[in-house]
Amino acid sequence: MITHKRRNLLIEKILPGILLAIVVMWAFFPIVNAIIGSLKMPLHIWDFPPRFFGPFYSLTNYQELVKDWPQYFGNLVNSLIVTSGTALVVILCSIFGAYAFSRFSHRLVRMSTLFTIIIRMIPPIIVVIPLFPIFNTFGLVDKHITLIMLYAAFMVSITTLLMKTFVDDVPVALEEAALIDGCSRFQAFLKITIPLSAPGIVAAVIFTAIFAWNEYLFAFIFTSRRAATAPLILSEFMGSFMGVEWGMLLAAAVIHLIPMLILTWMVQSYLIKGMSFGAVKQ
Amino acid sequence: MMRIKSRLNISMLMLVPIIALLVVVIVIPGIWAIILSFTQYTPGNVPIFNDIQNYIQIIRDRFFKNALANNLIFVVVVVALEFIIGLGSALLLNRKFPLQKLWVSLLIAPYCISEVVACVMWRYMLDPSYGFVNYALSFLGLGPIAWFGTVTSSFIGIIIVTVWKNFPFIMIIAYSALTAMPQEVIEASKIDGANRIQTFRFVVFQLIKPALLVGLTFRIIFALREFGIIWILTEGGPAGGTEILPIYLYRQTFRYYEFGRGAATTTIMLIVTILISIPLVRRIYKGMYEKIY
Numbered sequence: 253m254i255t256h257k258r259r260n261l262l263i264e265k266i267l268p269g270i271l272l273a274i275v276v277m278w279a280f281f282p283i284v285n286a287i288i289g290s291l292k293m294p295l296h297i298w299d300f301p302p303r304f305f306g307p308f309y310s311l312t313n314y315q316e317l318v319k320d321w322p323q324y325f326g327n328l329v330n331s332l333i334v335t336s337g338t339a340l341v342v343i344l345c346s347i348f349g350a351y352a353f354s355r356f357s358h359r360l361v362r363m364s365t366l367f368t369i370i371i372r373m374i375p376p377i378i379v380v381i382p383l384f385p386i387f388n389t390f391g392l393v394d395k396h397i398t399l400i401m402l403y404a405a406f407m408v409s410i411t412t413l414l415m416k417t418f419v420d421d422v423p424v425a426l427e428e429a430a431l432i433d434g435c436s437r438f439q440a441f442l443k444i445t446i447p448l449s450a451p452g453i454v455a456a457v458i459f460t461a462i463f464a465w466n467e468y469l470f471a472f473i474f475t476s477r478r479a480a481t482a483p484l485i486l487s488e489f490m491g492s493f494m495g496v497e498w499g500m501l502l503a504a505a506v507i508h509l510i511p512m513l514i515l516t517w518m519v520q521s522y523l524i525k526g527m528s529f530g531a532v533k534q
Numbered sequence: 535m536m537r538i539k540s541r542l543n544i545s546m547l548m549l550v551p552i553i554a555l556l557v558v559v560i561v562i563p564g565i566w567a568i569i570l571s572f573t574q575y576t577p578g579n580v581p582i583f584n585d586i587q588n589y590i591q592i593i594r595d596r597f598f599k600n601a602l603a604n605n606l607i608f609v610v611v612v613v614a615l616e617f618i619i620g621l622g623s624a625l626l627l628n629r630k631f632p633l634q635k636l637w638v639s640l641l642i643a644p645y646c647i648s649e650v651v652a653c654v655m656w657r658y659m660l661d662p663s664y665g666f667v668n669y670a671l672s673f674l675g676l677g678p679i680a681w682f683g684t685v686t687s688s689f690i691g692i693i694i695v696t697v698w699k700n701f702p703f704i705m706i707i708a709y710s711a712l713t714a715m716p717q718e719v720i721e722a723s724k725i726d727g728a729n730r731i732q733t734f735r736f737v738v739f740q741l742i743k744p745a746l747l748v749g750l751t752f753r754i755i756f757a758l759r760e761f762g763i764i765w766i767l768t769e770g771g772p773a774g775g776t777e778i779l780p781i782y783l784y785r786q787t788f789r790y791y792e793f794g795r796g797a798a799t800t801t802i803m804l805i806v807t808i809l810i811s812i813p814l815v816r817r818i819y820k821g822m823y824e825k826i827y
Contacts, residue, residue, distance in 0.1 A: 268629050272637060275623045280640040282698065283647070285666060286655040298664040341555070349552035353822070356545035362823070364549050369818050371556050373811040374564060375759040377780055378800045381787055382566040385577035405559035408552055416822065437544065466648035468762040473788075483650040487766045490654055498658065505654040512646045517639045524638075527645070527703060528710035530818045531748035 283509070290314070290502035297498050313499035317507075324485060324504050330396065331481040331508075335464040337400035338407065342460045343453060345408045350415035350452070351441060355424070365413075372409040376402075380473050387474060396479045399471065403464045411456035414529050418452025419445060455522040458515060465512065482508050564804070571797035581794070588798035592786075598799070600774050601782035608693070608778050609757045615697045616753055620704025621746070625734075627705075628712040638709075645702035649695075649762040656695045657767070685775030688768045692776055695763050700756070704749045711745035712738070744817075751814040755807045779803055 288304060289297050294316075296308040317324065353365050379402070392398045422445050430440040446453075471484040486508065489501055516523060571588055573581035592598040623641060631637055644652065659666045660681040671677040682688045715738065723737045761780040764770060770777030770785070777785075779799060787796030 268626060268631075271626055272631060275619075275626060276637060276640050278619075278698070279623075279644055279702070282652075282655045282659055283643060286651075286658060289658060298661070300664045301669050302664075302666050345551040345555055348548035352545040352548040357823070358545060361545050361549070364553060365822055366815070366819050368552070368556070369815050369822075370808075371560055373755060373807055373815065374560060375755075375780075375800070375803055375807055377759060377761065377783065378567050378804055379560060379563040381793055381797050381800060382563040382570060384787075385793070388577065401555070401559055405555050408555055412552055413818070413822065462646050466646075466650075468648065468650055468766075472762075472765075483648045486648075486654060487650045490650075490657065490766070501654060502658065505651045509647045509651045512648075513643060516642050516646050520635060520639055520642070523642060523646075524706055524710055527642075527706040528745070530752075530814075530821065531707045531745040532710040532714055533821070 283513075286502050286509075287506050290499070290506045292499070294497075294499040297502070313503040314507075316497075317500045317503045321500060321504070324482070327480055327482045327485045328507070330475075330479055331465055331483070333396050334399045334403065334479070334481060335461055337396060338403040338464040339457050339460045341400060341404035342407050342411050343456060345404070346412035346415050346456055347446065347449075347453070349408070349412040350419045350449075351445060353412065353416040354419040368409045368412060372413075376406050376469060380469075384473065392474075394475050394477060394479050398474050399464075399467075399479060399481070402470045402474070403460075403467060407460045407463055410529070411459060414459070414526055415449065415452040415456050417529070418449040418455070422448040451522070454519065455526050458519050458522050459526045461515070462512065465508075567797045568801050568804075570794055571801045573794050573797075575793040575797070576791045577793060584794070588794045589802075592795055592798055592802075597774060597777070598782060601777045601779050604689075604776065605758065605778040608689075608696075608760070609754055611693055612696050612700075612757045612760075613750060613753050615693070616701045616704050617746075617750060619697065619701045620749075621708050623701070623705045624708030624712060627709050641705060642702045644699050645706075647699075649699060650766060652695055652699050653763060653766040656691070656698070660691055660694075682768060683772075685772055688772060688776050692764050692767055695767065696757065696760060699763070700753060703753060704746070707745050707749035708742060711742035715741050748814060748817065751811060755811055758807060758810075759803065 290313050291309050291311070292299075293308045293310050293312050296303070296306075299308075349364075349368070352361055353368075383402075387393045387398060426444050426448070427440045430444050431437065435443065466483060467481070468483050468487065471481045472487070475481065475484060482504075486501070486504055489504070490496060570581055572583060572585065574584045574587070575581035627634070627638060627641070660668075662668065662678060662680045662683060665681065667681075668678040671679065679687050681691055719737055719741065720733060723733045728736065759780055760778065761784070764776055764778060764781055765784070768776045770781040780803070783796050783799040783803070786792045786799060
């Protein structure tokens, strides 16, 4: 009897705990390891065997980053500009689009929905080939606005579809009540629908932010200096022939990833909803 | 009649921004890319129509065949591993631990960081001489592995990073599906005398299967077009050993300036993607209007 109970305890509590520890290690150890590495004195970054405890912690790498590589903060600002710009364009387009998808069921609207879903599947690399020569001719290479429009176009389909599910949850009766009270349709949309679908806007912004802040392909092809985003510069720094200064590189990478870590913590439920969109009905 | 017309006008007006953005940035360049795939084209010159020469050339190109084969292996291995790890973690999370929110956060983190940052972190872990992974392997009596020195180790390297970065996607889909599943069904199957494995196989798995299929389809089409991780870690090398179609396409286009051939490659990728995603598109479209996801 007692051994049976023990076995149950083992299977029900201890084993899952161990498995969880393993999975969490797999997912999060590389991040912890990079953070720890960035906080070590440069000489100790490549200690072998690797050590995690000792008197070698300092902010040297971050100080050197500020001193020797201040341009990187300009690249972070570029990332911020591009991310905010993209979020703005995406929200403006998808708020109206989501409302139309949700409230009208005309054949043309339905066709637009289908079109938007299909667009979501298209590989971004397809537009690179025709756009590269055109952007070069019209001087659109290495401009923030170029990245913003590209990112917005490739995000707006998913955010609109996602936001539609939030607008669906806003009762039509509330809008009709506003109409009876003398609001125009547009006022009802502005004063009732938008505030009530705010969670959808949040979810869309989060998704756009994760994409735009992290994106590499378009940044790699369409920017080089003035509008270069942080991921592009990180990749160039890692691949530079001069030998990599890992302390600074790790510090720069950690600075780039911290906002995303905070995001995953703060807005977890939205993130889950967005990630499982189309697969699971919420 | 007037009313219907005006409502249509409003809805169309509201759709103008999104449709305009999609058409200008994606549809027109996409069609232009398909047209270019039938031409010989180097920027600065006028595209010259050359029939299906580009397609014939790339199909005969052994580097294309190599990239295609690599791409196939890459997609199959990566998606299979993501499926196993993702579903496993979801089943585990579904047991609900103390501090659940924290564990979910830590497990989603790889999905939310840049692929470039992921590459930096894994390059640090996978250093052949001083990396943590080789150190850990030495306890198992393995290695040291010359990461990114050989074709096999490079391929394994890019697979590890891709799987690490994307398994949370499958995990979250499975986890949401498990959370949304009615608990009574499981109770019922237990009462009917099903053991744990039977309950999973015949009840739980069947219920979450549609969601998992969506997740898998998405991951297949996204793994097919993976560029960043491979370009940053190996640039397709050594000796083309990790070159997949997007890398081949990049080389053709921006190294050899064969924009026509690049366009043909991208057209092939587009067709494959669309064929794979037909069921997915239908399902999402239905879900949009009939509320059955």
